[in-house]
Amino acid sequence: MRLSKSASDDRWHVRPDGVGKVTGELKYLTDMRLPGMLHGKVLRSPHPHAWILSIRTEKASRLPGVHAVITHEDVPGMNRFGIAFPDQPALCEDRVRYVGDAVAAVAAETEELAEYALGLIEVDYEPLPVIDSPEAGLDPAAPKLHPAGNVLHRTNYKRGDAEEAFSRCAYVVEGTYETPRQMHTYLETEGGLFVPEPHGRLTIYSATQHGFKDRMQLSRILGMPEACIRVVSSPIGGSFGGKDELNVQPYGALLALKSGKPVKMHNTRKESVRAGIKRHPMKIRMKTGIDGEGRIIAHQVRITADTGAYATLGAPVLNFATEHASGPYRIGHVDIEGISVYTNNGVSGEFRGFGGNQVVFAMEGQMDRLAEAAGIDPWQLRHINLRGMGDPGPFAQRIVQTDGARQVWASVAECALWSNRHDRSGRPEEPWLRIGTGAAITMHGAGLGFGIPDPAGGTLRLTADGKIQAAFGYEEFGQGLLASLELMLKDLFCCAAGDLEIVIGDTDRVPHSGSSTASRATSMMWMALQRMKGPFKSRLLGKASELTGLPAERLETGPGGVYEKGGEGPLVTYKEVAAACGEPLSTHTEFHYPTTPDAIMGAHYLYTYAAVCVKVMVNLLTGRVKVLDQYHAVAAGPVINPQGYLGQIEGGSVMALGFTLTEDALMDGGQYVTKNLDTYLIPTLSDIHERFELHAIEELPEGDSFGPRGVGEVGSVALAPAIVSAIHDATGVRIAKLPVSPEKLQRHFARILAGEGEEAS
Amino acid sequence: MAQPGLIYWKSEVNGVETVLSVSPSLRLIDLLRDKLELTGPKLSCGIGRCGACMVLLDGKPVNACLVMAYQCSGKRITTVEGISGQELHPIQQAFLTEGGFQCGYCTPGMIVTLKALLDENPSPSRGELEAGLCGNLCRCTGYGGIERAVRQFVKARSGTEPTTSGELAAGMDAH
Numbered sequence: 037m038r039l040s041k042s043a044s045d046d047r048w049h050v051r052p053d054g055v056g057k058v059t060g061e062l063k064y065l066t067d068m069r070l071p072g073m074l075h076g077k078v079l080r081s082p083h084p085h086a087w088i089l090s091i092r093t094e095k096a097s098r099l100p101g102v103h104a105v106i107t108h109e110d111v112p113g114m115n116r117f118g119i120a121f122p123d124q125p126a127l128c129e130d131r132v133r134y135v136g137d138a139v140a141a142v143a144a145e146t147e148e149l150a151e152y153a154l155g156l157i158e159v160d161y162e163p164l165p166v167i168d169s170p171e172a173g174l175d176p177a178a179p180k181l182h183p184a185g186n187v188l189h190r191t192n193y194k195r196g197d198a199e200e201a202f203s204r205c206a207y208v209v210e211g212t213y214e215t216p217r218q219m220h221t222y223l224e225t226e227g228g229l230f231v232p233e234p235h236g237r238l239t240i241y242s243a244t245q246h247g248f249k250d251r252m253q254l255s256r257i258l259g260m261p262e263a264c265i266r267v268v269s270s271p272i273g274g275s276f277g278g279k280d281e282l283n284v285q286p287y288g289a290l291l292a293l294k295s296g297k298p299v300k301m302h303n304t305r306k307e308s309v310r311a312g313i314k315r316h317p318m319k320i321r322m323k324t325g326i327d328g329e330g331r332i333i334a335h336q337v338r339i340t341a342d343t344g345a346y347a348t349l350g351a352p353v354l355n356f357a358t359e360h361a362s363g364p365y366r367i368g369h370v371d372i373e374g375i376s377v378y379t380n381n382g383v384s385g386e387f388r389g390f391g392g393n394q395v396v397f398a399m400e401g402q403m404d405r406l407a408e409a410a411g412i413d414p415w416q417l418r419h420i421n422l423r424g425m426g427d428p429g430p431f432a433q434r435i436v437q438t439d440g441a442r443q444v445w446a447s448v449a450e451c452a453l454w455s456n457r458h459d460r461s462g463r464p465e466e467p468w469l470r471i472g473t474g475a476a477i478t479m480h481g482a483g484l485g486f487g488i489p490d491p492a493g494g495t496l497r498l499t500a501d502g503k504i505q506a507a508f509g510y511e512e513f514g515q516g517l518l519a520s521l522e523l524m525l526k527d528l529f530c531c532a533a534g535d536l537e538i539v540i541g542d543t544d545r546v547p548h549s550g551s552s553t554a555s556r557a558t559s560m561m562w563m564a565l566q567r568m569k570g571p572f573k574s575r576l577l578g579k580a581s582e583l584t585g586l587p588a589e590r591l592e593t594g595p596g597g598v599y600e601k602g603g604e605g606p607l608v609t610y611k612e613v614a615a616a617c618g619e620p621l622s623t624h625t626e627f628h629y630p631t632t633p634d635a636i637m638g639a640h641y642l643y644t645y646a647a648v649c650v651k652v653m654v655n656l657l658t659g660r661v662k663v664l665d666q667y668h669a670v671a672a673g674p675v676i677n678p679q680g681y682l683g684q685i686e687g688g689s690v691m692a693l694g695f696t697l698t699e700d701a702l703m704d705g706g707q708y709v710t711k712n713l714d715t716y717l718i719p720t721l722s723d724i725h726e727r728f729e730l731h732a733i734e735e736l737p738e739g740d741s742f743g744p745r746g747v748g749e750v751g752s753v754a755l756a757p758a759i760v761s762a763i764h765d766a767t768g769v770r771i772a773k774l775p776v777s778p779e780k781l782q783r784h785f786a787r788i789l790a791g792e793g794e795e796a797s
Numbered sequence: 798m799a800q801p802g803l804i805y806w807k808s809e810v811n812g813v814e815t816v817l818s819v820s821p822s823l824r825l826i827d828l829l830r831d832k833l834e835l836t837g838p839k840l841s842c843g844i845g846r847c848g849a850c851m852v853l854l855d856g857k858p859v860n861a862c863l864v865m866a867y868q869c870s871g872k873r874i875t876t877v878e879g880i881s882g883q884e885l886h887p888i889q890q891a892f893l894t895e896g897g898f899q900c901g902y903c904t905p906g907m908i909v910t911l912k913a914l915l916d917e918n919p920s921p922s923r924g925e926l927e928a929g930l931c932g933n934l935c936r937c938t939g940y941g942g943i944e945r946a947v948r949q950f951v952k953a954r955s956g957t958e959p960t961t962s963g964e965l966a967a968g969m970d971a972h
Binding site for chain 2: 041048051053055056058067222223272305306513515682690712713718719720724726728
């Protein structure tokens with residue numbers, strides 16, 4: 037279906053959290069305050085790399101109005117965090133490794149006082165040589181940033197004999213692709229409220245994509261049982277992967293416990309830039325060869341990722357990049373190596389697309405270069421090589437089959453934008469404006485992958501006041517999870533929105549159901565409800581049968597209560613059913629995200645497919661590129677929430693537009709050059725064009741039991757290669773480094789305008 | 798009587814006369830969020846670039862992070878909380894029905910800016926809309942839902958439907 041409001045009928049749904057958002061009434065966790073609360077601030081390193089010789093906090097501690105000053109000596113438990121590999125100090129002991137590293141923190145009666153107190157903390161540093169690139173980190177003479185050296189992780193995947201196969205290729209292309217340090221730029225910066233409770237408990241109101249994981253890590257840091265910590269983690273003003281890792285939570289928690297008072301923290305944007313994680317910059321070398329028929333027979337990939345000062349999810353991101361570096365293609369001989377290197381450049385971590393964006397940009401660039409070398413239409417070359425139903429996954433693992441690859445390919449092949457790409461009518465007359473069209477395709481794995489605990493679950497209850505309550509451990513960070521869940525529950529029970537109570541984002545009230553990440557939450561909620569609907573309905577209708585004297589088979593759930601099938605008005609209300617139950621009626625499920633049966637670390641089982649076609653206008657005088665039209669095809673199974681689905685693909689694509697054209701958190705010698713939103717430019721309304729079409733392909737093979745696939749990430753993956761392909765179509769210039777530099781384009785264009793031909797590298 | 802170093806601050810905030818004793822260098826955003834607990838205006842970049850803190854000062858949109866308390870004493874201040882009356886303002890309604898928000902953190906600033914823009918110019922061209930919203934960033938929607946909301950609002954108010962390349966698109970230029 038062409039996804040739009042008019043095509044969605046009543047499934048186009050006003051979000052349950054909508055009114056609070058448009059009126060400003062909704063309290064985000066950073067909006068909360070309590071009487072007598074203190075303000076927390078963190079002292080961060082001025083050096084990207086240095087020894088800490090001494091820390092003196094006496095002057096700050098003596099300042100009236102300062103209630104707590106903490107250093108590493110105040111960390112009662114394990115002074116390390118990290119979602120996958122805990123190597124980041126909450127508060128540094130003897131060494132700082134990036135300019136966001138925390139050395140001390142203060143809680144004071146006002147924000148200004150806390151800031152002033154930070155200035156009274158004396159730290160003696162001895163600067164160390166700065167490793168400002170992965171290449172520098174790999175130099176045998178480089179200082180070691182961590183005990184095991186500067187290599188966080190290596191990957192290696194081989195199939196066949198690529199070296200030998202290259203000798204049989206009719207065409208071989210080689211390219212080196214570079215991608216930027218993209219920043220999540222969630223509008224709500226990190227923060228929250230940290231409240232000491234009676235009986236030694238601590239309540240944390242702070243954004244995260246996985247409340248239970250935060251609770252586990254905080255329990256280790258604070259040396260407190262997990263049961264003593266409550267994490268309330270929704271609503272969130274955007275995350276995109278950027279708030280999955282702990283950020284202010286260790287400081288807020290430690291300060292609250294030390295001062296015995298509620299502590300509010302809210303990072304400034306500058307501090308958020310300095311301390312926050314970014315998308316891994318990657319340098320990707322690819323050598324790819326095809327035979328005379330256009331079949332890819334050899335593919336060699338070398339990926340170097342700058343993981344920054346600490347691990348976070350650097351290893352899984354590299355695994356994901358390695359898995360997706362062959363695109364959705366059948367290739368006989370593959371040789372991929374990846375390396376993720378520690379540097380003093382900030383910290384890289386999880387970001388929408390999870391390493392797929394970088395390598396798909398490279399792979400699709402290779403496809404265009406091969407097509408040109410062989411004189412084959414680029415979309416046709418993809419078709420020749422596209423994986424089909426029954427083909428294994430990129431690591432030759434068994435995967436859940438769909439026809440997604442061919443469906444999205446065909447959708448673009450047939451769309452007007454691609455079909456009319458050679459039509460010259462309507463083109464601008466100005467000789468310095470050029471129009472071009474490009475397209476790209478991707479497959480994108482969902483879930484955490486083989487070998488990683490990826491639990492899911494949920495609970496359904498009938499509450500005493502007659503609400504059908506659904507409790508899940510997921511978070512609403514804007515993606516529309518609440519709206520999707522409400523739609524699914526209304527579908528299941530044919531009830532009214534008012535009959536529902538949705539509970540998420542509170543570790544005291546929800547079951548463990550895994551992280552809201554990896555495009556998994558919608559799938560997991562759907563699968564959990566499939567498991568729970570039978571038992572829950574049968575008990576509910578059984579109880580209603582006792583109350584009405586009618587057999588359960590003749591009853592059904594509806595708005596307000598239980599009906600006789602086809603009858604008007606409920607025979608008993610949900611509240612009456614609840615009152616008649618001795619014990620609260622509830623059903624719970626726990627299961628694991630579906631994984632491939634083949635034991636390959638990180639390999640995925642469920643994939644979504646997407647293809648994008650774009651039309652761009654390039655200004656040869658300014659080097660500026662404007663996207664004029666976009667067509668997206670996404671094969672992700674049934675559309676649960678059309679507004680959310682469309683919003684995720686539109687939003688993901690505009691985020692990718694920034695990745696392609698403007699966004700780079702520039703660093704120089706380990707210091708951020710780009711510190712705020714005046715120099716870090718994300719797209720505005722004027723950067724987008726109103727023409728945007730989304731074809732959502734809902735058909736799944738018969739018997740598919742996995743239902744809707746997530747679309748949180750896939751809209752952000754294939755746009756960059758489509759845009760650079762369109763720039764080439766318009767100007768003959770091939771781009772291999774993102775963001776596309778207008779200055780560099782101008783230099784190429786100067787030659788074109790001088791009539792020296794259009795071919796350039 | 799204001800304490801030493803503080804100023805006597807009196808303004809009409811969302812239609813209510815409000816009197817405070819505050820530091821003159823207090824930013825309006827902090828005054829609203831911390832002193833008056835009006836947390837609709839959001840703080841994001843702090844340098845007037847993102848528009849999340851936008852409020853109306855005597856009907857004109859301003860970044861509340863760039864205005865000091867002393868600069869707005871005696872003026873009429875409207876935050877997103879003051880935009881709707883008994884019912885939602887039609888712009889808010891359009892945001893709801895068209896999906897003009899996701900995480901919602903930019904939404905108050907976006908709605909405040911649009912209120913001022915559309916009050917002044919009921920039928921903006923695409924170029925005028927681009928200029929009007931150039932100081933409001935949204936990271937979630939990609940602006941698609943926001944643009945549909947504006948379109949729907951304009952249509953409902955004028956009773957005419959702007960064509961796809963009509964009113965809102967008329968300002969498109971080749972930059």
